[in-house]
Amino acid sequence: MQLKGACIFGQSGGPTSVINSSAYGVFKTALESDCITRVLGAKYGIKGILNDDLIDIGLEDPKELELLLNTPSSALGSCRYKLKNASDDETDYKRILEIFKKYDVRYFFYNGGNDSMDTCNKISKYLLSKGYECRVIGVPKTIDNDLYGIDHCPGFGSAAKYIATTSAELARDAKVYDTGMVLVLECMGRNAGWLTAATAVAKFMDAEPDIISLPEVPFDMEKFLDRVEKIYKEKKYCFVAVSEGIKDSDGKFIAEYATANASKEDAFGHKQMGGVASYLAGAIKERTGAKTRGIELSLLQRCAAHCGSATDIKESFLMGCEAVKAAVSGITDKMVANERDTSAQGYKLKTKLIDLQDVANAEKKFPVEWIINDNTGISDEFFDYVLPLIEGQPDIKWEHGIPRFAQLKKVKA
């Protein structure tokens, strides 16, 4: 059962403000493990393995490693690199095996979303097929909260907290004059509306959006403008929250109407999004004559570590720890997931393990039954779900008036 060897940890896909908290969970547990002889970090995810660009985590200052808990953006660097199927092209897999052998890597931890779990799954299956003993565990992350088989994704709680906080602040600002204002706030989410739904939490400060539009339901521009106009006439104010990924009934992204960029696809075949807020703000201005503001939260929502959720930070760390513990105990080919302990009083989370192949490329959308008010509001079930996840403030170390983030030496292995 006991397997001695080095481990490699890599980060993949879009970062979150707490992604390094999971990294710290992996590093700390691996460094303390008797089985793991050396802890390596892959620079820019799987690319770091292909390029033999690895750093020796054991040489980092433990205090800097601890600062990873509150350091946004993937500290090792990330990538959006899609592995071909081994049956089509084995080149990358051979190289990965070569590097694993070179460093006697027996543990591989990969931190990412559904595309990254696909990578993780492919590597795991390849190593199994070659009889190379290596325990492979995925560690989930994504602000989008769209991973299959998990109650919620590490990273979502912090992004949701930032979005809810910002919504409450913006709604107050947008009401400051009596001359009227329509505010359009755009949140990330290509196919899943979890982040945009988080704007509804501002209701606890009487600041929720009047209209919330998620990608899960088709967006009808005329109906939308009619509604904005009606609300604005009544209140001289309207707060709209939309997902970047809203689509019309033909399935065409509204962002495509907005930007020429929209036609370009990334490595995973996703279309580039953006510009929905300013596009809708323009249309609303034309229709109502109201003063409008289109605000795109852009990268801010995935890197605002200063407004992270303490619960999310703690859980992200825990998922990293659990990945190493599971691997050391003999488990492989799984992703660490979580579920609520329904027998507990109040909120309590349990970790569990699910098969990599079940989570790879699957998507968990926002439940359409939680979308109410003729597709413009969010039901109470969501608040029961989300409130525990945004609880608690991060323990940031401040220097020179700004957060002190981890500064790693990144010594080449």
Place this chain on the structure above:
Amino acid sequence: MQLKGACIFGQSGGPTSVINSSAYGVFKTALESDCITRVLGAKYGIKGILNDDLIDIGLEDPKELELLLNTPSSALGSCRYKLKNASDDETDYKRILEIFKKYDVRYFFYNGGNDSMDTCNKISKYLLSKGYECRVIGVPKTIDNDLYGIDHCPGFGSAAKYIATTSAELARDAKVYDTGMVLVLECMGRNAGWLTAATAVAKFMDAEPDIISLPEVPFDMEKFLDRVEKIYKEKKYCFVAVSEGIKDSDGKFIAEYATANASKEDAFGHKQMGGVASYLAGAIKERTGAKTRGIELSLLQRCAAHCGSATDIKESFLMGCEAVKAAVSGITDKMVANERDTSAQGYKLKTKLIDLQDVANAEKKFPVEWIINDNTGISDEFFDYVLPLIEGQPDIKWEHGIPRFAQLKKVKA
């Protein structure tokens, strides 16, 4: 010397995330004063006086008033209402005097920037000319930090802290892939570059912009693109921070090239700004082929109370208190200002009073001698100036995972 009567407090111009801290200073001191018989708040600034739309602050829950310390956006509502000169049109002034007499108002406190100090000055002079005894004191605020005769403006420190923090976070995010990125961050500031300069504070986390462009120096597009291209070729990364108000050598706003909206003027004859970040991001993409992100901090930078500066909050409160104390002691026709106590060890602020007419409509720009590196960097003098102002974190009360802001009853007087 002792003058008994009611006071009116009003908020004017664009809000800041700590503007209500000054309001709380005024309210608390006025409610505790023996001379001030009633504390009234004007809804939507001077408009509330003209419309006889006043609220009785004495009827508010003291605990809610205290929450004003960390509540963003003008709690009473604000306006951008320009008073005509009394010599041209006395209508508004007569109405103001009528309302002041109706409520026996003997103290008037007005919280705003240079346009608002112009309003305050005009009212003060009119009341003096009519022999109506009323003590008028201006309370400064503006995130733009462009008020004359004051070391720094309440509101600037918090906006600067938010901008510096966000810059440090964004710079990390923008470096997450090895595929290259040009980040363009747009901060507010029509004519003064103080806010954009605050991005330079991110240097303490090795995250300062490579190019900082302020309105104080003409913007040369070709030179700018050459420089971005050079930096990007070298580092596969470039972080640009620009003020919304950058102008070319003909004095034309870059935003005017960017948006059709730019030609519209507000009540004070200012042109509407916006869209510089995405405009420059587009030009950079065209030139370099790099992946670019244009991010406009928009309203976020003036309402992010969750990332306010404790120093700014304390000082904003103090300025409100000092306004009332000065008025009660017999002073009128002044604005509360501040200066550093240079005899003190470290940073210590003293308040002072300056003539309203000196500050009205005057502007304090960013010192051009602090702009270095061929107009792309900020010198150390600025850090000595700004670091004390962004020190300390706000004492936010959190509920349901978001900040608990003041909720006033606003009972009509």
